[in-house]
Amino acid sequence: MPQPHYRDCIEACAAHYGDDAAAMRAYLLEGHDRAMQLDNRGPIVFDSNGNLEPSILEAYRKYGFYVFTGVLNSDELQDIEADLAALKKRFPVNPGDKVAADGTPALGADCTAPTLVWSKPLGDPLGGSSLANGRHQVKLHEPKAADDAPEMAPFILLGSLQFSEACLRVYGHPQLLKIAEEVNGKDFAPFNETLFIKEPGIGAAVSWHQDGTTHWNSDRFDEDIHGFNFMAQVYGSTAVNGVWVLPGSHKLGKVDITELVTASGSERIQGTVPLVCDAGDVIMCNRQLVHGSFANTGFEPRITVNMGFHRRSSVLDVMGAGTHNDAQVFDDALIAKRSEVIGYGIDARRQRFPEETPYVYQPFLERGLDYTWNEAAKSSLHDYNALDLSI
Numbered sequence: 001m002p003q004p005h006y007r008d009c010i011e012a013c014a015a016h017y018g019d020d021a022a023a024m025r026a027y028l029l030e031g032h033d034r035a036m037q038l039d040n041r042g043p044i045v046f047d048s049n050g051n052l053e054p055s056i057l058e059a060y061r062k063y064g065f066y067v068f069t070g071v072l073n074s075d076e077l078q079d080i081e082a083d084l085a086a087l088k089k090r091f092p093v094n095p096g097d098k099v100a101a102d103g104t105p106a107l108g109a110d111c112t113a114p115t116l117v118w119s120k121p122l123g124d125p126l127g128g129s130s131l132a133n134g135r136h137q138v139k140l141h142e143p144k145a146a147d148d149a150p151e152m153a154p155f156i157l158l159g160s161l162q163f164s165e166a167c168l169r170v171y172g173h174p175q176l177l178k179i180a181e182e183v184n185g186k187d188f189a190p191f192n193e194t195l196f197i198k199e200p201g202i203g204a205a206v207s208w209h210q211d212g213t214t215h216w217n218s219d220r221f222d223e224d225i226h227g228f229n230f231m232a233q234v235y236g237s238t239a240v241n242g243v244w245v246l247p248g249s250h251k252l253g254k255v256d257i258t259e260l261v262t263a264s265g266s267e268r269i270q271g272t273v274p275l276v277c278d279a280g281d282v283i284m285c286n287r288q289l290v291h292g293s294f295a296n297t298g299f300e301p302r303i304t305v306n307m308g309f310h311r312r313s314s315v316l317d318v319m320g321a322g323t324h325n326d327a328q329v330f331d332d333a334l335i336a337k338r339s340e341v342i343g344y345g346i347d348a349r350r351q352r353f354p355e356e357t358p359y360v361y362q363p364f365l366e367r368g369l370d371y372t373w374n375e376a377a378k379s380s381l382h383d384y385n386a387l388d389l390s391i
């Protein structure tokens with residue numbers, strides 16, 4: 001479990017915090033230790049009825065997150081890495097450029113729905129801004145990047161499944177979809193899919209926030225109403241480059257983060273722990289948890305294949321938050337259209353891993369729908385994230 005260079009990364013990170021270096025070092029070390037003591041990690045286990053082992057759901061509900069170990073095998077990780085390398089070659093050199101470095105059309109250049117989100121290296125572009133409905137209430141420390149760092153770099157890719165078949169196949173993972181069913185019901189609905197790109201020395205911070213927007217004052221409010229994200233890790237995740245969370249905060253309703261920071265005496269919110277895990281592990285993270293990540297001042301990359309799921313009742317006929325796409329009402333037809341990617345994910349996975357038993361999605365069964373992953377399906381995913389179920 002110890003990450004390679006784990007202590008060196010912590011030292012490198014602390015060194016970027018000036019007078020706060022000692023406090024940052026202690027925060028990282030103590031947070032790591034506390035995270036490793038929590039009883040919320042292990043392989044995916046189903047009981048004899050095919051349901052998720054109850055103790056796993058209990059721990060998830062208690063802390064608001066669970067680390068599933070060893071979910072993606074080395075073949076699958078290699079597929080993702082190959083896709084990532086190809087994607088990076090297609091990134092525009094500067095925000096808004098229509099071509100990549102080699103002069104070919106840039107990734108997303110022909111998309112109307114949002115794709116790449118950029119930041120200055122080690123910046124915190126969302127913190128303290130009105131972006132994403134102003135949910136990132138404070139700005140985190142923006143360490144100084146190396147002189148040879150690029151001026152701007154992509155740190156989020158929205159609508160990622162239209163660009164990466166390997167990520168689409170993770171989305172179709174039968175055990176993960178079964179877990180989505182257990183938490184959100186057999187008729188669960190998608191949310192969105194993204195890549196978080198945290199290259200060492202470059203990767204931006206994502207300031208403390210809770211993800212939900214629309215349901216904080218709902219009569220039906222509960223800890224699951226804004227859904228959850230799976231965060232599959234391509235290289236693992238550490239105290240330095242990973243997401244930090246405040247365990248149990250998914251039950252608290254809307255939290256005043258500015259007040260938490262003030263009470264903690266710094267941006268190092270007391271009681272938080274990092275999501276620490278290895279390559280191939282998948283974290284399930286309640287969207288209502290207070291969470292965020294610091295700029296990646298360590299030596300290791302973190303790439304998260306993020307994919308979220310909702311209860312149908314949380315999205316059906318609801319006016320969206322407009323956080324990830326234009327705000328719109330999610331009627332049954334829109335949800336059905338947005339759910340097609342589940343069918344394509346399941347079939348793309350079946351083609352690559354024929355020895356697995358594919359997941360059966362109840363709404364497709366009820367409606368007699370069947371999806372085949374092929375070139376036509378691929379084209380149909382263009383701009384699919386314009387229908388993200390953002391709440």
Ligand SMILES: O=C(O)CCC(=O)C(=O)O
Pocket residue numbers: 196206211229242243291292293304306
């Ligand atoms: O991966 C990160 O650094 C941030 C993730 C996050 O904020 C989210 O998934 O809502």
